[in-house]
Amino acid sequence: MNQRLDALRSYLLDKKHHAFVKTAAEAGIADLNERFEREGTPDQMRSAIVFSEMMRCQEPVILPGEKIVLTRTVKDVPFIYTDKEWEGIKATHYIHERGTVSNISPDYETTVRLGLGARREEVEARLQDEGLDEKGRTFLESVLMCIDALQDLIARYEKKAREEGESDTAEVLARIRTEGAGSFREALQLLRAIHFAIWAADNYHNTLGRFDQYMYPYYRHDIDSGVLTREEAFDLLEEFFLTCNKDSDFYPGMQQGDNGQSIVLGGRDAEGNYLFNEISEMCLKASYELRLIDPKINIRVDSRTPDEVFEKGSRLTKIGLGFPQYSNDDVVIPGLVRKGYSEEDARNYVVAACWEFIIPKVAMDIVNIDGLSLAACVKDSLPALKGCKDYEDFYCEVEKNIFREADRICAGHKGLYMIPSPMMSLLMDGTIERARDISLGCKYNNFGIHGTGLATAADSLAALKKFFFEQKRFSAERLLDALEHDFNNDPELKEMLRKEAPKMGQDDDEVDAIGTALLDSFDKALEGRVNERGGIYRAGTGTAMYYIWHARDLGATPDGRTAEENIPANYSPSLFMKQKGPVSVIKSFSKPHLERVINGGPLTLEFDRTVFRNDESIRKLGMLVKTFITLGGHQLQLNTVSREELLDAKAHPENHRQLIVRVWGWSGYFVELDECYQDHVISRIEFDV
């Protein structure tokens, strides 16, 4: 990192740019909703007006040394509805999270290539169609309003740059206001502008997709024509990464850091080429140097990916940002095709905010619409234990409960309403042609369900199979009684279940087969279901924050887990499993039919920081990752932590402001997390080699 960027990085980390920030109320735009209500403004126009006002109220600022500009100076985005209106909508509709479009992968590529001017013409041309209905016309007009507002802001930035004598920056801005990008710098600036715009449009979990692929042509052009040296290109890329950390305090998420700015590197194309290019490599390097939580890096790999890619990824793992996260093309692509995505779309998959596999440009999937607790399905089956003649009989009960739970969950997704986003619509395929907002759907409208507590469920079943059905070491009454009393009345039973029973993650074929069966049942339970938008349901192995929520209602479980103990995050072993080591873990967790749970959700391995003392051990970590992929694992995230440091950070947060940890599918600053998430990170397994 050069001096310019180092200074800019410190400036941003010290939040000096917050001096320019005001609230929507201070900007005088906080009560637009009241006017909308009074005037009965349609939602489509409300979104466009709020966006325009957000753009209008931004104060152009160029931070010291900046070459890629645009800083958010209005902190909060005014909501388009009054509380009363929103309560009314919520009473009659299904609202996903905050109600705005989120967690999809926009098509930046097209607008960066064609330019805002050409996109504007495209919308205007579409408006000439006399067959358009009222809704279509309103939609297209709302898009035009957004483009105008964004172009206007860019023009004001250009003026500001000229005033400050930043003529290069002014030239770049002058061009990208209307034209498509003609250079790497212009491409990054235009990308920044569009990305900035969708955040300001109140969309969130705005992923960055296949950055290395869509940026590469501009880089190649500039290098080949001598416009930029590699170093200059790298500086610009690093600066773009910095911009992702500029306004992120204002981005909504479950916790600070959960903002979904993921990028995806690599991947294999239909001709069999592995697409890891110079930009991919520069991204890893930039992240290594900057040591910031955004953007969060994913690498698409497969069993034929060169070893050096895993090695380079491991070098980044070492510094403890909690990424890169790996996903396996060998599993994910066929899995997506199996779920009805076209081969071409599946090949273009990216990773959503956390781990969900999504398709850029064409999918309006809601990949985190709900969570199904596999552990609760086992727990709810226990009253039937006594009447079951054998384990298979009991497993039928569990499967019935999984189906019942799927029925209940899917029945809840009725009357979905999403707040329109004309700005985001501009960046999604076919919206202009259809003259319909992206919030109403796209080519794919699938819903994803997280499957939580897999290890807890599998371990519980394994313990029952072995000790109850085969060895008959306790009665159903005794077990139920102990669970009801959280094992306080029967420590002996707790010890047996907890310590003697096999656990998923120990490379024990029997318990691993139970894990496989549970995921198969989960997939089967969602098979054939169609949501109200005509999409399908996808099963996954992620948990998101459900690992905290579902654990709270669960009570003690037959794997010897007490009521207050957590369940593992995502696709991971029980938190109290007796470790055999990471090789056994990756073996266990690569056995299930992972192409059937393609909503995603990674295995998480945590290593003590001291493991990676030298290059040789980093290389070996790369080997371990590649082994998981070769064995058929779908997704893996790794974390290097130091238990002592985490404990100290909890006690003395002021000394650990920069400590970064992986939480569930994203990395954040440890000291900014709620305590329950901090404690979960501390209690997770860690390999101390």
Next chain:
Amino acid sequence: MTSGTIFSIEEFAVHDGPGIRTAVFLKGCPLRCTWCHNPEGQRFGSELMVKKGETSICGTEYAAEDLAAKLLRNEAIFRMNSGGVTFTGGEPLAQGDFLIAVLEQLKGRIHTAIETSGFAPVETFREVLGKLDLVMMDIKLVDQERHRHWTGVSNAIILRNLETLIGSGKPFIIRIPLIPGVNDDEANLEATAALLEGAAGLQRVEFLPYHKTAGAKYPMVGRSYNPGFDTQIPSRLDTEPFDKRNITTMIL
């Protein structure tokens, strides 16, 4: 059926040989190095160990066939990653028959290595050597008296086995725990380097600087840690005697 006592099996032992490896810890050691960080590996046979208030039995008896079968479960993974199995301890050669029985079953299927003090009957050493792919051997001190003082045994047999090792042409790594004020002086390192000069099979010399947490496990096996040297002084790192003989070194 030959059996032996193991006190730990660790997967992904990144500092114990090439590739992805499993380390098997054989219990029992004839040496009593005062800095030993694995005191539970010193006594032969099982013993009680108290960890975080929980008592467990340290040391599990394994039949050679069972241990081999367990290790062979990961044969494909070892092959995929130029890895294998490393027998360490304790002193693995102290359970020579057991070790040989296990090695015979792994032969040709899994790359095998050993971490040894070299303190073993010459016949055992020679026989095991013939069944291994890689040897990692400690040279703690060259001076015989000092060796006896700090480890409890003479190094005469160790140095004889080192000669055998060098003469065999088998690939090997020498490991030197760098103990402050005990063996990190120039004279000892110079003498060690001289022993290794020109050895064809020598891949490199690895230094293991003394770590302050070495005494952590003594209370767990009901013993106290009295290393007899100042543990607060950092080890002296001096690769010069090796550098000048073109011997590759590495600090772990």
